[in-house]
Amino acid sequence: MNEYISSFTTGFGSVIRRALALSLPGAETIAVYDGLVHYRYDGDPAAARRTL
Numbered sequence: 001m002n003e004y005i006s007s008f009t010t011g012f013g014s015v016i017r018r019a020l021a022l023s024l025p026g027a028e029t030i031a032v033y034d035g036l037v038h039y040r041y042d043g044d045p046a047a048a049r050r051t052l
């Protein structure tokens with residue numbers, strides 16, 4: 001699986017896991033930090049770039 005790191009607006013850490021799962025089915029969240037999510041995704045890399 002490819003690993004990605006994406007940023008998001010701080011304060012949304014509590015919802016990012018759910019949003020990632022809905023946006024990229026099959027994605028596995030490794031860690032969520034304030035404003036940063038580290039995840040694995042085996043799907044199309046272009047989909048990961050469009051999503052987060």
